[in-house]
Amino acid sequence: MIILRRKILKKTSNLFTIFLVLLFVFFAVGFYTFYNAKGTSYLSNASESCNNCHIMNEVYNEYMAGPHSQKVKGEPRATCVDCHLPHNFVAKWIAKAQSGLGHAYAFTFKLDELPTNLSATEKSRKMVQENCIRCHADFARTAINATTNPHADKSLNCASCHKDVGHKHGI
Secondary structure, eight states, X not given: OHHHHHHHHHHHHHHHHHHHHHHHHHHHHHHHHHHHTTGGGGGSXXXXXXXXXXXXXXXXXXXXXXXXXXXXXXXXXXXXXXXXXXXXXXXXHHHHHHHHHHHHHHHHHOGGGOXXXXXXXXXXXXXXXXXXXXXXXXXXXXHSOTTTOTTTTSOOOHHHHOTTTTOTTOO
16 A cells, blocks of 8 residues: 555656646746747837837838827827727737737748738728727817718728828738
């Protein structure tokens, strides 16, 4: 009985040691990846973090040349986060996590399938539209001629006419 108990304890101890080693390796690889991917930069709202990936260089440079990046009182008029993510605190962090995990997965496992031209998803287009309206509601209300009502059929959105405001190639 004692010998059996020792064997079980030894086997359990070995399994626990293996588990701890695997757990350590998992966290070490995760930390290494987070560090090399400049993970802490994604915790901010700075547009520079969107330029961490070389695939975003062109889009970031277009943003920097556009009106939203122009500084007012030392801050950009609008950051990538202002246009592309929800403004509700919880929804923003959920969207950041989903986007970050999706990008990490694509860049790790589907590198050969990455598009050469980036284009916004329908979800992203909707978010940008909502944020255009949120930021420019007062201006849009007074600037749009109510008699022509160009948005009545909902076939147009802000980017339909203002394609080059955020990026040269539009969203």
